[in-house]
Structures are given as structure tokens and as C-alpha cells.
Amino acid sequence: MxxxxxxxxxxxxxxxxxxxxxxxxxxxxxxxxxxxxxxxYLEQLMRLLRKAGLVRSxxxxxxxxxxxxxxxxxxxxxxxxxxxxxxxxxxxxAFQKEHPCEGADICVTKYVWKRINDAIRQAVDSIMLAxxxxxxxxxxDSHQGTVANVCSK
Amino acid sequence: MxxxxxxxxxxxxxxxxxxxxxxxxxxxxxxxxxxxxxxxYLEQLMRLLRKAGLVRSxxxxxxxxxxxxxxxxxxxxxxxxxxxxxxxxxxxxAFQKEHPCEGADICVTKYVWKRINDAIRQAVDSIMLAxxxxxxxxxxDSHQGTVANVCSK
DNA sequence: GATAAATCCGACATAAATACTCGGGATTAA
DNA sequence: TTAATCCCGAGTATTTATGTCGGATTTATC
Numbered sequence: 001m002x003x004x005x006x007x008x009x010x011x012x013x014x015x016x017x018x019x020x021x022x023x024x025x026x027x028x029x030x031x032x033x034x035x036x037x038x039x040x041y042l043e044q045l046m047r048l049l050r051k052a053g054l055v056r057s058x059x060x061x062x063x064x065x066x067x068x069x070x071x072x073x074x075x076x077x078x079x080x081x082x083x084x085x086x087x088x089x090x091x092x093x094a095f096q097k098e099h100p101c102e103g104a105d106i107c108v109t110k111y112v113w114k115r116i117n118d119a120i121r122q123a124v125d126s127i128m129l130a131x132x133x134x135x136x137x138x139x140x141d142s143h144q145g146t147v148a149n150v151c152s153k
Numbered sequence: 154m155x156x157x158x159x160x161x162x163x164x165x166x167x168x169x170x171x172x173x174x175x176x177x178x179x180x181x182x183x184x185x186x187x188x189x190x191x192x193x194y195l196e197q198l199m200r201l202l203r204k205a206g207l208v209r210s211x212x213x214x215x216x217x218x219x220x221x222x223x224x225x226x227x228x229x230x231x232x233x234x235x236x237x238x239x240x241x242x243x244x245x246x247a248f249q250k251e252h253p254c255e256g257a258d259i260c261v262t263k264y265v266w267k268r269i270n271d272a273i274r275q276a277v278d279s280i281m282l283a284x285x286x287x288x289x290x291x292x293x294d295s296h297q298g299t300v301a302n303v304c305s306k
Numbered sequence: 307g308a309t310a311a312a313t314c315c316g317a318c319a320t321a322a323a324t325a326c327t328c329g330g331g332a333t334t335a336a
Numbered sequence: 337t338t339a340a341t342c343c344c345g346a347g348t349a350t351t352t353a354t355g356t357c358g359g360a361t362t363t364a365t366c
Contacts, residue, residue: 003154003242003266004353011262027312041355047314060363061311076265089156089273106296108289109164112229112280113156119276120242123268136261143259158325180341194326200343213334214340307366314361324351332343 001089003080009037010045010083011076017055018071018133025057025064045083052082071133077124087124089116154242156233162190163198163236164229170208171224171286178210178217198236205235224286230277240277242269 016031028046032039046065049055056068067074081087093101094110104110169184181199185192199218202208209221220227233240246254247263257263 001154001156001160001237001240001242002244003269005355006353007154008243008262011265015261025312029312038355040357043313043315044355057313058363059313059361061309062364063312063362065313084154087154089154090161091155106292108168108285108292109161111288112164112277112285115276115280116156116273119272120269123272124265127265127268132261132265135264139259139261157323178341182341191326193328196342196344197326210342211334212332212342214338215335216333216341218342309364309366311364312362315359317357319356320354322351322353325349327348328346330344333341335340336338 004084006045006083007080010049011079013037013042013045014049014079014129015132015136017065018067018129019136021066025066027064048083054078054082071130072128074129075125076127080124087120089113089120157237159198159236160233163202164232166195166198167202167232167282168285168289170218171220171282172289174219178219180217201236207231207235224283225281227282228278229280233277240273242266242273
């Protein structure tokens with residue numbers, strides 16, 4: 001019942017990207033360095049984010065990544081789902097029409113799983129990347145000159 | 154980001170126990186059979202539930218398990234935490250006084266983790282075992298004579 | 307055109323967690 | 337005494353998580 005490093009690192013990386021992008025693309029190396037994440041691993045994560053259409057890449061020297069759309073339009077849920085797959089705590093098909101789980105009609109725990117899944121979805125979809133970026137800028141301003149943004153979670 | 158079989162099976166087992174207990178204790182074999190869970194695995198799960206004080210055991214022939222307190226006083230959160238450990242999606246100590254995570258003061262993802270953790274906690278702690286039992290009885294009444302309560306999730 | 311800086315891609319490696327299984331000991335009703 | 341139970345720790349197979357690596361491709365710059 002834990003978010004993996006993909007989700008944790010990936011979200012931090014995307015906040016970092018949003019924070020450090022001006023016109024040019026931001027390269028993996030610089031994000032990896034600031035966020036203390038291995039370059040090759042981060043490469044994988046960016047691949048996932050690109051496939052999900054959240055960032056676009058610029059190849060070749062001087063290349064890197066940019067947000068594919070404004071941070072206002074990217075939810076934390078978008079990011080985490082791109083990295084982790086669906087965020088359901090239990091993949092219970094009881095409420096789908098396609099392939100409902102065997103015995104779903106006499107199962108009561110499905111109500112529990114649904115409540116948990118809904119709660120998670122509501123939480124992650126109601127936070128936009130832009131809010132994190134904004135908050136991050138506020139914090140950076142008040143910590144002028146302090147150490148880089150490193151957090152293991 | 155998935156609940157393991159411990160949580161899933163264990164909650165079903167506990168609903169089953171609550172549903173099938175009269176005066177006597179209910180043995181693992183019967184729960185395992187009705188719920189289609191391996192006996193030896195279920196034994197492990199019941200051990201965890203007992204250590205958490207949610208069930209009590211009666212040893213010897215004719216023994217088994219009983220709820221240690223009324224189903225009204227057992228939340229789904231109690232059950233899942235007994236089986237899975239804490240249910241935090243991210244073990245981020247940023248909001249604790251003890252051992253706060255390095256760099257917590259300049260970390261923004263901590264707000265995300267907190268919202269997710271709170272959402273999960275709220276969801277699981279607001280559902281009581283008694284509600285599941287009640288709902289289960291209602292369903293069983295309307296499915297008179299149908300197959301046993303088997304669901305893989 | 308050569309070079310260097312980047313992304314891109316798939317495959318591999320290791321470690322950790324999950325999901326069980328098993329054998330034997332302890333307790334107790336009949 | 338026997339059989340039905342729970343109790344407990346250890347072991348095992350499988351899957352998932354967490355990276356690493358080598359090389360291909362693209363592109364700005366000299």
C-alpha cells in the first residue's frame with residue numbers, strides 16, 4: 001500500500017522541471033542533480049511522463065524536457081497514474097460492466113475498496129502541479145541561499 | 154499502491170467471522186472453506202488480527218475465533234492496519250516532530266503525501282465492520298440458496 | 307564533416323516484498 | 337487417549353521494485 005519511487009521521484013522531478021524551465025528545455029542531468037536522483041533511472045521516468053503526454057522532449061545537444069501543457073492543467077493524479085499505473089488500492093471490477101469480478105453480487109468488501117479508491121482519486125485529482133510550483137517558489141524565496149531541494153520522499 | 158492479499162483476505166475473513174459467529178468460536182477451516190482461502194495462510198492472518206486485539210482465540214478441540222469486541226467498534230482501518238501495517242501511501246515524516254525527513258522544510262510533495270494519507274485514513278476509519286455485516290446479511294437474504302460468498306478481491 | 311551533448315530504447319541484475327507452505331508443538335473437549 | 341484445534345517459526349517460489357548499462361539516434365556547434 002505504498003507509492004513506489006517512480007511516483008515519488010517522478011512527481012518531484014516534474015515540479016523541478018516546472019520550476020526551472022524558462023524558454024529552453026531542461027536536461028535530465030540537471031534535474032537529477034538537483035533532486036538527487038540517478039540519471040539513468042530518471043530517464044526512465046521521463047519516458048513514462050512523455051508517453052503519457054505530460055512532457056515533451058527536445059533531442060540532441062542542448063535538448064531536454066518541457067511541460068507539454070501548462071502546470072495548471074496537470075494534476076498530481078495525472079502524474080502519478082502515468083508513473084504507477086492506476087492508483088486503485090484494489091483492482092476490483094465489481095462496479096464495471098466489463099469483466100465484473102466473480103461473485104461481485106454477494107461481496108461486501110467491494111464497497112470498502114470503492115470508498116478507498118474514490119478517496120485516493122479525489123485527493124490526487126484535486127491538486128494541480130501549478131499549486132506545488134507556486135508553493136515551492138514561496139518556500140524558496142523564504143529560504144534564500146539555503147541548501148538545494150533534496151528530500152528522500 | 155495496492156492492498157496485498159493480507160488486507161483483502163483478512164477483511165473478508167473477519168466479515169465472515171462476524172457473520173457466522175453465534176455463541177461458539179468459529180474455526181479457521183470453516184472460514185477458509187467459505188472464503189476460498191488457504192487454511193495455513195489464513196492462520197497467519199488470524200494471528201495478526203489476534204495480536205492486534207481484534208479477535209480472540211479459543212484453543213483445543215471445538216476451538217476457533219471470536220471477535221474480541223463488538224463489530225460496531227471495529228473499523229475497517231483497524232483491520233487493514235493490523236494486517237498491512239500503516240496505510241500511509243508515503244511514509245513521510247515531514248509533519249512529525251520526531252525524525253522529520255531531511256529537507257522537509259523545502260519539500261512541497263509532502264503536502265501531496267499528506268492529503269493522500271489523510272484521504273485514505275478518513276475512508277477506512279469511517280467504515281465499521283458492523284456496517285459490512287449488516288449489508289452482507291441483507292444481500293444473503295435476497296440471494297437465498299445461491300452459491301457461497303466467494304470473491305477473489 | 308566531426309564532435310559532443312542530449313534523448314531514446316531494450317535488456318539485464320539485484321534486492322526486497324509477497325504469497326504462500328510445512329512440520330511440529332501446545333491445548334483441550336470428548 | 338485421541339482428535340481437533342490453535343500456535344509458531346522457518347523455508348520457498350514468485351513477483352515486483354529499483355535501478356544499471358551499452359549502444360543507437362538526433363542535433364547544435366565548431
